[in-house]
Amino acid sequence: MIPGVTLDHYLLLSSALFSIGLFGVLTRRNAVGVLMGLELMLNAVNLNLVAFNGLLHRSALGGQMLTLFTITIAAAEATVGLALVVSLFRARRSVRVDEADLLKG
Amino acid sequence: MSFLTILFYGVSALMVFTAVRTVTAVHVFRSALYLAATLSLVAVQYLLLGAEFVAVVQLLVYVGAVIVLIIFAVMLTAQLGDERISQTNRLALPAALGCGAAFYGLSWALSSTDWSKVTPAAADPALQGASGNLQAVGLSLLSTYVYPFEMVGLLLFTALVGAVLIARKDLDAPKAAK
Numbered sequence: 592m593i594p595g596v597t598l599d600h601y602l603l604l605s606s607a608l609f610s611i612g613l614f615g616v617l618t619r620r621n622a623v624g625v626l627m628g629l630e631l632m633l634n635a636v637n638l639n640l641v642a643f644n645g646l647l648h649r650s651a652l653g654g655q656m657l658t659l660f661t662i663t664i665a666a667a668e669a670t671v672g673l674a675l676v677v678s679l680f681r682a683r684r685s686v687r688v689d690e691a692d693l694l695k696g
Numbered sequence: 697m698s699f700l701t702i703l704f705y706g707v708s709a710l711m712v713f714t715a716v717r718t719v720t721a722v723h724v725f726r727s728a729l730y731l732a733a734t735l736s737l738v739a740v741q742y743l744l745l746g747a748e749f750v751a752v753v754q755l756l757v758y759v760g761a762v763i764v765l766i767i768f769a770v771m772l773t774a775q776l777g778d779e780r781i782s783q784t785n786r787l788a789l790p791a792a793l794g795c796g797a798a799f800y801g802l803s804w805a806l807s808s809t810d811w812s813k814v815t816p817a818a819a820d821p822a823l824q825g826a827s828g829n830l831q832a833v834g835l836s837l838l839s840t841y842v843y844p845f846e847m848v849g850l851l852l853f854t855a856l857v858g859a860v861l862i863a864r865k866d867l868d869a870p871k872a873a874k
Contacts (some may be wrong), residue, residue, distance in 0.1 A: 593700040593744060595866035598811050600742075604708050606717055606802035608734075615719030623724055623769050628752050630762065631715055634738050637754075640865040643743035647811065650819035652836045654749050656844075659833075660756050662750075662863040663848045669762045673769040674863035680773040693736070 592646075601642035604616045609635035621686045622676045628668060704744060711737040725770050732763045749833040 592634050608631060609671045617630025644654025683693075714733040721727040735758040742751035822839040826832040837845050 593704050594698050595701045596704050598821040599807060599810055600704070600708075601727060601745075603803055604741075604804065606799055607712055607825070608756055608865050609802070610830060611712070611715040611719055614791055615796060616793040617795070618788045619719070621724060623766060623773070624719075627727060630758070631718060631734065634735060634758075635820035637750075638738055641742055641745050641750055645747060647814055648817035650823075651817035651834055652820060652823065652840075653817060655750050655829075655833060656836060658747075658750050659753060659837075660844060660848050662753055663761045666757050666762055667852050669765055670855050670859040671862065673765050674859035676769050677863045677867065679774050682705065686773045 598642060598646045601640065601646070605635040605638040605642070608632075608638065620689060622679065622688050622691075623673070623686065625688060626672050626676070629672075630665065630669065633661060637661055700744065704741075707737050707740050707744075711741070725767070726771060728763060728766045731766070732759055735759050746829060748829045766817070 612628045612631030612633075612635060616625050616630060617628075619625045619628060639664075640654040640658045640661070644652065644658075648654065676686055679691055683690065685691075711734055714730045714737065718727050718734055721730055735754065739751045739754040739759070742748075742754060770848040820836065820840060822835055824831050826835050
């Protein structure tokens with residue numbers, strides 16, 4: 592417990608982090624930048640979960656467990672996403688998301 | 697103000713700064729380094745919240761593995777390092793306004809909620825007698841959360857096989873072309 596720091600501080604911090612990540616996902620032109628924005632958003636959610644666990648539900652571990660599982664799933668997501676980026680670069684010589692229109696009729 | 701309070705505010709301010717630089721840096725490689733800094737600062741926040749194991753996992757998995765993967769992707773796709781192409785699309789201003797509105801809405805929602813009315817979760821019987829965060833997490837992973845733990849291992853294995861399959865060089869090239 593930190594004196595003067597309440598749950599609201601952590602929630603405010605993580606919503607700022609989430610909004611910044613959302614901005615990155617919406618505006619980045621290359622696929623790796625979009626993935627980095629996604630990682631920021633996932634981290635904001637994880638910070639929220641650990642803050643709820645540490646400041647509200649101190650006798651259980653649900654928040655920390657869910658954070659561990661989210662970290663694992665985010666690692667899996669990053670692996671597959673970056674493999675797709677490499678594969679896209681091989682096929683089109685470009686990683687710009689606005690140029691990846693193979694499925695457009 | 698105590699030392700921990702100053703540390704919290706310092707880490708938070710630095711975190712917002714590095715996160716903003718992550719999404720605005722022109723060079724993608726620099727952006728990845730700022731992302732590494734942001735993720736390390738999140739690990740410091742976990743430490744301040746008393747979640748030591750999660751902090752270590754954050755450093756190992758995110759800063760150690762995911763950042764290395766991202767930097768590998770930047771290196772493998774040469775175009776990413778080119779500074780001359782614009783890194784943002786035309787919708788940067790509407791997106792900034794939308795994200796500002798999202799932040800405003802979130803902060804309004806969380807400040808108008810009375811968190812003291814939430815009933816704390818019941819104590820987990822599996823954690824009786826656990827001393828410290830590390831032991832509690834270990835006990836919890838192998839008792840209450842053992843099925844999700846095994847499932848997430850299976851998912852990670854599937855994702856690794858899938859990633860190798862997707863990134864393989866001759867995925868659909870005809871054999872005669874070799």
